[in-house]
Amino acid sequence: xxxxxxxxxxxxxxxxxxxxxxxxxxxxxxxxxxxxxxxxxxxxxxxxxxxxxxxxxxxxxxxxxxxxxxxxxxxxxxxxxxxxxxxxxxxxxxxxxxxxxxxxxxxxxxxxxxxxxxxxxxxxxxxxxxxxxxxxxxxxxxxxxxxxxxxxxxxxxxxxxxxxx
Amino acid sequence: xxxxxxxxxxxxxxxxxxxxxxxxxxxxxxxxxxxxxxxxxxxxxxxxxxxxxxxxxxxxxxxxxxxxxxxxxxxxxxxxxxxxxxxxxxxxxxxxxxxxxxxxxxxxxxxxxxxxxxxxxxxxxxxxxxxxxxxxxxxxx
Numbered sequence: 001x002x003x004x005x006x007x008x009x010x011x012x013x014x015x016x017x018x019x020x021x022x023x024x025x026x027x028x029x030x031x032x033x034x035x036x037x038x039x040x041x042x043x044x045x046x047x048x049x050x051x052x053x054x055x056x057x058x059x060x061x062x063x064x065x066x067x068x069x070x071x072x073x074x075x076x077x078x079x080x081x082x083x084x085x086x087x088x089x090x091x092x093x094x095x096x097x098x099x100x101x102x103x104x105x106x107x108x109x110x111x112x113x114x115x116x117x118x119x120x121x122x123x124x125x126x127x128x129x130x131x132x133x134x135x136x137x138x139x140x141x142x143x144x145x146x147x148x149x150x151x152x153x154x155x156x157x158x159x160x161x162x163x164x165x
Numbered sequence: 166x167x168x169x170x171x172x173x174x175x176x177x178x179x180x181x182x183x184x185x186x187x188x189x190x191x192x193x194x195x196x197x198x199x200x201x202x203x204x205x206x207x208x209x210x211x212x213x214x215x216x217x218x219x220x221x222x223x224x225x226x227x228x229x230x231x232x233x234x235x236x237x238x239x240x241x242x243x244x245x246x247x248x249x250x251x252x253x254x255x256x257x258x259x260x261x262x263x264x265x266x267x268x269x270x271x272x273x274x275x276x277x278x279x280x281x282x283x284x285x286x287x288x289x290x291x292x293x294x295x296x297x298x299x300x301x302x303x304x305x306x
Contacts, residue, residue, distance in 0.1 A: 090276040097278050102286065104279065110256040112263050113270060120268065120286060127293035134300060 006122055007032060009049035011040040011066065012084070013058040017107075021053060021084075024111045025118070037061025041069055048076055051122055053105070053114075056085045056092065064099060071100040080121040084109065172288055173198060175215035177206040177232065178250065179224040183273075187219060187250075190277045191284070203227025207235055210242055217288055218247045219271070219280075222258065230265055237266040246287040250275070 008029045010021045018033045025031050032049060034040035037058055044052065052070070056063035063083055070076040083096045086107045093104045102121050105114050173196045176187045184199045191197045198215060200206035204227055210218065218236070222229035229249055236242040249262045252273040259270050268287050271280055 090274070090279075093276050093279045097282055103282065106254075108256075110259050112256075112260045116263055116269065120290060124286060124290045124293070127290065127297060130297060131293055 006030065006051075007049040008118060009034065009040065009044060009052045011035075011037065011052065011058075011063070012055040014055075017055065017084075021109070021114075024109075024114060028115065029118070037063070037066040040066055044070065044076055044079070045073070048079055050079070050125065051118060052079055052081045053084050053118075054081050054101075056083055056096070064096070067096070067099045067101060078125075080125055082117060082121065172196065172217075173215040174217050174219060174284060175200065175206065175210060176219045177201075177203065177224075177229070178219075178221040180221075183221065183250075187275075187280075190275075190280060194281065195284070203229070203232040206232055210236065210245070211239070214242055214245055216245070216291065217284055218245055219250055219284075220247050220267075221250045222253070222262070223251075230261065233262070233265045233267060244291075246291055248283060248287065 006029050008025050009032045010018055010025070011034045012018050012021070013035055015035070018035065022031045022033060029050075032043060034043055038061055040052075040054075041061075054063045054066060063085075067081050067083075070079065070081065077100075080102045081100065082103045082105055083093075083101050084105045084107060085092060085096075096104060103117050105117060174191050175198045176184055176191070177200045178184050178187070179201055181201065184201065188197045188199060195216075198209060200209055203224055206218075206220075207227070220229045220232060233247055233249075236245065236247065243266075247267045248269045248271055249267050250271050250273060251258060251262075254272060262270060269283055271283060
């Protein structure tokens with residue numbers, strides 16, 4: 001199932017990890033990569049991807065910092081972030097979730113489970129957007145109904161004021 | 166997280182202490198049902214399908230894989246998301262579980278927030294899929 005329109009951004013300071021992840025994902029998604037937190041922030045802000053796989057331990061700006069920055073910007077705060085980590089610790093996972101990440105993938109990664117988690121969160125994101133659009137449409141429709149009744153009211157008022165008696 | 170008393174989580178594990186632990190984590194947010202064996206789970210799930218199932222893999226008699234296969238072969242229970250619970254960190258086990266139709270894995274010792282996050286993700290996905298289906302049906306009818 002090829003979804004060329006969906007973009008996955010992989011952020012990792014190790015080239016070999018980027019290559020491995022890209023080779024797993026490129027059959028299903030458009031893959032973008034960044035080798036540092038700063039580069040990731042710049043690329044993501046320029047052209048927001050559909051989902052981000054974010055390594056935690058990176059020099060200069062670590063994954064937590066990147067996550068905090070992305071979650072604080074209106075343009076990027078709704079992009080699902082999955083942390084990718086060798087830190088197999090409950091505290092790491094729990095801290096990441098408090099920062100707004102949606103899930104964790106442990107290294108060494110399992111390609112099938114990685115694809116399943118990405119698909120889950122992309123599908124959830126699409127359905128949320130679809131649901132929001134439908135609700136907006138429903139509200140617009142209600143407003144149309146309100147406008148019509150306001151016009152009707154004005155019509156009634158006109159009749160009333162044109163007939164002083 | 167908002168309490169939704171209408172959503173039911175079925176936890177299947179042959180170890181009582183694991184059931185108690187999971188029930189204590191989930192009971193603030195969900196209606197929790199438990200089963201100590203695959204056969205018991207199959208009977209309870211078929212009688213009254215839960216919204217999601219947390220399923221231990223290693224159990225005597227009927228293991229988690231076998232139960233998953235049975236649930237995925239019945240129209241009544243096919244669409245219920247199944248998350249496997251495992252103490253093994255094996256890529257082969259995870260791949261096998263996914264091919265049987267499970268949606269995810271949770272490794273023991275479990276992290277309560279991560280467990281809650283994964284359950285919430287799959288319940289929300291299920292709810293939105295059902296809602297979308299309903300919307301499409303209402304348009305096409």
